[in-house]
Amino acid sequence: MDKIQNQTRPVFPFTAIVGQEEMKLALILNVIDPKIGGVMIMGDRGTGKSTTIRAIADLLPEIEVVTDDMFNSHVSDYDLMSDFTKQQIEDSVSISTHFIKVPMVDLPLGATEDRLCGTIDIEKALNEGIKTFEPGLLAKANRGILYVDEVNLLDDHLVDILLDSAASGWNTVEREGISVRHPSRFVLVGSGNPEEGELRPQLLDRFGMHAEIRTVRDPSMRVQIVEQRTKFDQDPYACIEEFKEQQNSLKSSIIFAQSKLTSVMIDYDLKVKISQICGLLDVDGLRGDIVTNRAAKAFAAYQNKDEVDIQDVKTVITLCLRHRLRKDPLDTIDSGTKVKQVVNDILG
Known part of the structure; x- marks a missing residue:
């Protein structure tokens, strides 16, 4: 119980979410197999899209990453490893690792390309011959979930970059003939409200799945959702404790499915x-x-x-x-x- 209370901010338990089965299933399947290609969640305002996405990230088991590596590199899987870590392995340098929660990265609507992809310090590279890379959100999201709310309002050019990285698992930054590439394999989750415009068909097609969510109309179910949320807001830790068993059971099912x-x-x-x-x-x-x-x-x-x-x-x-x-x-x-x-x- 103490361990739970040390967390910075309690997250609503995934198994406590009432309804919205289509969205929950799409997220679970993408977590089991990230190669499905992410999920686009379209639906009304106030239907728990952000809550559900944060909840699935919180539910997932911790991942082992290489210490002192900016890209959450895997210690043995070459596809999820940065060139820096590969070089260390080739040079037989002993590598230390630690465990972190699955990264959950939010892409703000006003983000620039540099914020997304990262930047190369050209001045340092030209003057001192040192290739200095400042990682962007694509680096932070490697092996995690990248969430874009209001994806239909995001600049098409940025959506393109996102989808390319999600599909290839790599991000390449090129400036003035200097090139840096790093692993960027993540589950891309976009959400939006259809009233604010659709995504272009060629971009929409690149999302693996498309979940539609509607406002719940059934009065008794609405009461259940409101009560559940109120209970969590009043005492989040008691709510987390109440659903602990269900959370652990779902986590085990996901880990087992990944291996199977x-x-x-x-x-x-x-x-x-x-x-x-x-x-x-x-x-x-x-x-x-x-x-x-x-x-x-x-x-x-x-x-x-x-x-x-x-x-x-x-x-x-x-x-x-x-x-x-x-x-x-x-x-x-x-x-x-x-x-x-x-x-x-x-x-x-």
């Missing part, structure tokens, strides 16, 4: 059906097929299954395809409903 992920199989016929659905929905490119396969495997691993079944695909496919459909201004049905119709026709 590589062994989960997906049948060839099921892959064909996924691609058939993407074809019938006229989804551009193959990203929809790839993400649906990945998400279905992550969901199967989360449920401790060895093989993906039809139900797993049905659970995740709307999240993976809803934002990839071509917008028809004359369409009267919602894109999620359209996906479900085709899925039911093909998968039964």
